[in-house]
Amino acid sequence: MYSFKNDYSEGMHINILNRLHETNMVQAEGYTEDMYTENAVKRIKEFTGDHVDVHLISGGTQTNLLAISSFLRPHEACISADSGHINVHETGAIEATGHKVITVTSDDGKVKPHQVIDQVKYHADEHMVKPRLVYISNPTEVGTTYSKEELTALNKVCKDNDLLLYLDGARLATAIVSSDVTLKDLAELTDAFFIGGTKNGAILGEAFIISNPNLKRDMRYLIKQRGALLAKGRLLGIQFDELFKDELIFKLAAYANQEAMRMKEAFIQAGHKLYTDSNTNQIFPILNMTLIKKLEEHFSFYIWDQIDEDYAAIRLVTSWATDQSQVDKLIEIIKEG
């Protein structure tokens, strides 16, 4: 049974595996002070600009919790879409560090500037938490992406209200290659963000980027304290070094998007509606249960939302490792109806 359940079903890109082989017995410093990490950081800075700090971290929840708990004082809170990963799928990791997640409703997974302003106004005095950080994900949990204009507007509303803008980029490369936003833009428009490796060719690892100079101080202490400083940091260094060599990370993302868009087109052609109009590697067609059952004979995937007895939105996820012949097969089935 072929799986379209997620983008972390396979191992790692072959370039990374080969590089692990080549370098395996070379002695290197521990705790991300090795030469591979040094190189990876250099390569990443070519994309973001040199003013940022780059830390390689083992996972996304790790990065979110250490970023937010490091940036906020105890009474400060973050604003997130209700569908935000930190709000729903991190087992209260942010609250476990002491901070409230304030939610705003969102159909497309994006936080809107007016929602930020509303929350700032609502939290008026010391009997309530103080909003201090806006958390967004790009692409969002439902596959949509922010335009540069949207990010610029969020940046402005944050600056105007003394708020930090933090971006969760677990699948960031797929957003970059399907929107007008670059890593350089992000390094200017956000205070901090991360570039996901795990869901795009790495076996684990996220590159945590801090632009705001006030947020950089002592970050290695925080990483260590949260158990996120790998003794063999070389594993992270080698991966990001390979991912940013010849823009491999973006090529892999473009491939994942392309395969998702092929499926999306097929659904549209066959007259199916979409739950959200994703332009990245997750798509959410609304299908009748008969077709869903038929697809389930060949593929595994998640039911995203059971709309009524007859219809459900499903989630199909592609990746750098997606087998094109399986996508072809799925498209055939859709055509057959």
Add this chain to the structure above:
Amino acid sequence: MYSFKNDYSEGMHINILNRLHETNMVQAEGYTEDMYTENAVKRIKEFTGDHVDVHLISGGTQTNLLAISSFLRPHEACISADSGHINVHETGAIEATGHKVITVTSDDGKVKPHQVIDQVKYHADEHMVKPRLVYISNPTEVGTTYSKEELTALNKVCKDNDLLLYLDGARLATAIVSSDVTLKDLAELTDAFFIGGTKNGAILGEAFIISNPNLKRDMRYLIKQRGALLAKGRLLGIQFDELFKDELIFKLAAYANQEAMRMKEAFIQAGHKLYTDSNTNQIFPILNMTLIKKLEEHFSFYIWDQIDEDYAAIRLVTSWATDQSQVDKLIEIIKEG
């Protein structure tokens, strides 16, 4: 300008003050191990039954945060109405101890059994927090009260789903005297609750009652750790001893309710609508701005919700200390229109 803003504008009931005088130079043990606290606990147990543990704590936010942080493991969360005090007006005190507050919408301030079930179902696996405690307040933030039937239903849904039921009773006595629920009922239907003193004749202090034997262990450690163990615990002991002598606490609550209901009747008689149909010492009439401005010439109170340009709901709060002649005066103005 007479204030109907809250029920903590004056000092303490004269019986308490007199008792503080009488006992002032008597030497007593520290940290609520004094004879006054011992007496107060005995008196309270006459109402709750003898199976409970009673701790006297300095304030309501204190009690909520230490109860919930003591009862839950790190990944466990509490369910609250969106208007719940812990969700809105405690500056993230619960999250600061590491726990998420899951909210359910509520017009009347109450949590409904089906909402609890929905949340338990929704939080299906280890990627999400695990609901473990249902937080309710009685009366609610909008002055409504739970019936014994409603509490029994909540108790059942909690038991069925391995959830604790915890009740915030910052104004509990006003609910007891205007509903069919007794302290004995609460000691059977909840796992823990507190009886508010601050808003009902004491100058500070809440009586924290733990019924569930599994939750009692080491509570004094937790109280101390959160800074809630007063060196001169006598101040709490004397107050609750007086409040429970001859049921003073219920007499004060009945008086507060009576004065609020007099105002409520006057609003209804004059054709005004109510925002919520409170039966305790807070009322929420919806008035036009002209009348509100007129009232503001004589009284201070809070605008609760600005409904549109012409209308707003206001909050009027009475207490044990409310001056009846001021209530008379307000009623006169309402009659005049």
Add this chain to the structure above:
Amino acid sequence: MYSFKNDYSEGMHINILNRLHETNMVQAEGYTEDMYTENAVKRIKEFTGDHVDVHLISGGTQTNLLAISSFLRPHEACISADSGHINVHETGAIEATGHKVITVTSDDGKVKPHQVIDQVKYHADEHMVKPRLVYISNPTEVGTTYSKEELTALNKVCKDNDLLLYLDGARLATAIVSSDVTLKDLAELTDAFFIGGTKNGAILGEAFIISNPNLKRDMRYLIKQRGALLAKGRLLGIQFDELFKDELIFKLAAYANQEAMRMKEAFIQAGHKLYTDSNTNQIFPILNMTLIKKLEEHFSFYIWDQIDEDYAAIRLVTSWATDQSQVDKLIEIIKEG
């Protein structure tokens, strides 16, 4: 049995009690925004200088935990004498907010500048916590006091090493009246400190003073979040207003010290040794068990340290409320031997 166990056995100074009576039915704003608190703050600033922020808090552990958790980032730690109250007698309140207490050994209860430097040097990299705050108490847990010269030296070593200096003044007035240090000095030499009320004539309450402008921001949020913002803040305001009227607080402290020194002299005269040479309201004579047993027939007090089978250091504590005739009686017994 008369108690010399502590300085919180009685209620409150009669001036405070009378003032509570006079003001009891006056309506006042909640949450320490009342006129009594306003006055108290003004009076305190006459002693400290006008550059400080003053917050009235319910207790000492409360103040310590909210100060330290507010001042530090997650990876930062405080340095304390091993006998420090935060290290031993606050049930891990500081750690519960996420911060390590680094200890240095101390016979006289004081932290020495060279010990601070040693700890800064030892904590060399991100694998260890980062010392950021030096916690001292004055008087110390064993009754000794810092001289102005000692505080100036600590201030310098803190400034030189980017450390904050925080002073726990649970019994501060007794140190002020028996040393060359003034409240103005403390407001210059420390970043923050507190003036204890509970152990010197108040029934509860400490005045938390913040000198360092960088530490002042949003403190009311923190106070609220930790459950330390009393709804009826008037209780704190009235007490500190009275305590600082005509320097009552220092007169009470001087009385407590005087009675302790009378006892100390008697022990010395009778040939007994002292465990530490306290100059404040706690004394620690080393006595043989026969004499201890004899004293225990008339007085209650704590055995501080059982030195061997025959000898122990005991702790005797006086206060504003100490009965002189009981001190006379104790002195008689000592003379008898």
Add this chain to the structure above:
Amino acid sequence: MYSFKNDYSEGMHINILNRLHETNMVQAEGYTEDMYTENAVKRIKEFTGDHVDVHLISGGTQTNLLAISSFLRPHEACISADSGHINVHETGAIEATGHKVITVTSDDGKVKPHQVIDQVKYHADEHMVKPRLVYISNPTEVGTTYSKEELTALNKVCKDNDLLLYLDGARLATAIVSSDVTLKDLAELTDAFFIGGTKNGAILGEAFIISNPNLKRDMRYLIKQRGALLAKGRLLGIQFDELFKDELIFKLAAYANQEAMRMKEAFIQAGHKLYTDSNTNQIFPILNMTLIKKLEEHFSFYIWDQIDEDYAAIRLVTSWATDQSQVDKLIEIIKEG
């Protein structure tokens, strides 16, 4: 320059690397629910007995912090040797989860039963934290190991005092092969422990073993919340599957020990003293600075303790990857003196 600085300078054992290659494009479930992890767990249970729960975690600090924060209530504390990793080298990770680390002094890195009893007695009431867990590491930070008799005695003292016994096994295999203790013993004598992979042939990963049935509940929630649940758990599964196939993990540990013991013998033969008498893969000879400087021309290693101007203890660490010819070379230099 060849490094004896630590046991995490190289990548991973070739068997693991080969297996990663073979399995790379196989689709597997996420979050350690894959078949490789399932196999690894089975293999581990062959050594520990079937009554344990096994979780594969990314690192040692991670494992320590999630174990301890999961096992303890807020007021409970752990007892550790002052040299314990959680006390010194985890940047306050335990305190960041809210718990105090109580330390006992130890020259050989081990916690003694009488020290545990002393701490239990000392922490007598609710004004102090409550000791609840004894943390030990095996081998200790200075290379020594616990005998079965010592562990049995610790187990008894813990049971007698309602304490949990938790063992940090970052280098556990080196202790197992050089002592009379087996994994089965540990699964009986401790409540939980972990088997280190990172320092013994894996590129990252520790196997966290829970024996005490009361501690098992909901552990996957805790792992997720702390950011320690790897999306591609296969990376951990494959490694531990290989490490426990044909007892590879113990063979690698035996090799590391053997090379360390060869060096130790050479130092002893040449008349040098040892700082601690390690029987595992870290040795601590005391050398004069002239010899140290000479060694530094060829090897990198840490100065462990500068004893005086002329002498220092150095730390030399071997591993599964140690180059025997480099050990030979070092032994030659020692012989030359």
